[in-house]
Amino acid sequence: MIIAVDGPAASGKGTIARALARHYHLPHLDTGLLYRAVGENVRRMELDPTREADAVAASNFEDDLLDDPALRSDEAGQLASIVSAHPLVRAALLQRQRKFAHQDGGAVLDGRDIGTVIAPDADAKLFVKATPQIRARRRHAELKEKGSTLSLDKVLADIRARDQRDMGRDAAPLVMAADAGILDTSFLSIEAAVKRAIELVERQRQLKAAKV
Numbered sequence: 186m187i188i189a190v191d192g193p194a195a196s197g198k199g200t201i202a203r204a205l206a207r208h209y210h211l212p213h214l215d216t217g218l219l220y221r222a223v224g225e226n227v228r229r230m231e232l233d234p235t236r237e238a239d240a241v242a243a244s245n246f247e248d249d250l251l252d253d254p255a256l257r258s259d260e261a262g263q264l265a266s267i268v269s270a271h272p273l274v275r276a277a278l279l280q281r282q283r284k285f286a287h288q289d290g291g292a293v294l295d296g297r298d299i300g301t302v303i304a305p306d307a308d309a310k311l312f313v314k315a316t317p318q319i320r321a322r323r324r325h326a327e328l329k330e331k332g333s334t335l336s337l338d339k340v341l342a343d344i345r346a347r348d349q350r351d352m353g354r355d356a357a358p359l360v361m362a363a364d365a366g367i368l369d370t371s372f373l374s375i376e377a378a379v380k381r382a383i384e385l386v387e388r389q390r391q392l393k394a395a396k397v
């Protein structure tokens with residue numbers, strides 16, 4: 186079974202995807218990390234993230250980079266959102282994601298374009314969302330725990346900038362797949378959001394099974 190979990194920054198999609206992977210005993214891929222790795226690599230190579238050729242040159246990163254805590258920083262998130270708008274960067278990362286999604290037994294992937302581009306044939310699709318203010322509060326708390334001193338206002342501004350870039354780009358913009366189940370986590374605890382996510386997946390599986 187392939188489960189696609191898409192949604193904007195700090196919506197809770199990563200937590201939900203990890204919980205679904207545990208629940209269904211499936212491997213999980215956080216595809217945002219791949220774009221964060223490209224962004225971080227651009228920074229380390231002192232390249233220009235807005236130039237497609239530079240970003241493509243940085244797409245050939247070592248797998249070890251995916252475990253680097255530097256990828257979780259706000260700066261890496263912003264750089265990821267800039268490099269991910271380049272079609273050739275998306276193309277460079279496509280096969281790896283498709284292969285992961287279509288491995289034997291299935292997988293859970295979270296990102297922006299899983300249900301629309303990477304695995305349009307997914308068995309279940311979720312679109313996870315929350316208000317920008319609530320997402321900013323969550324991300325602010327997360328970053329503070331890691332020692333960041335960014336203000337809540339700055340985190341909110343960064344989230345809005347990222348939303349605008351992710352939704353406004355031509356290449357695989359953040360849009361909800363027509364057949365995705367919406368999960369608004371704004372006023373849900375993690376436990377309640379995960380429970381609802383499992384219900385949505387089960388409902389989609391039953392609908393698919395009824396169609397066959």
Ligand code: CDP
Pocket residue numbers: 193194195196199216217218220221262265266267269270295296297298299347351
């Ligand atoms: O965790 P958060 O939502 O803040 O970010 P992320 O999922 O790690 O993604 C970082 C950036 O990578 C996003 O702002 C997107 O621009 C980009 N991304 C993408 O374009 N496509 C994906 N499948 C995943 C991430």
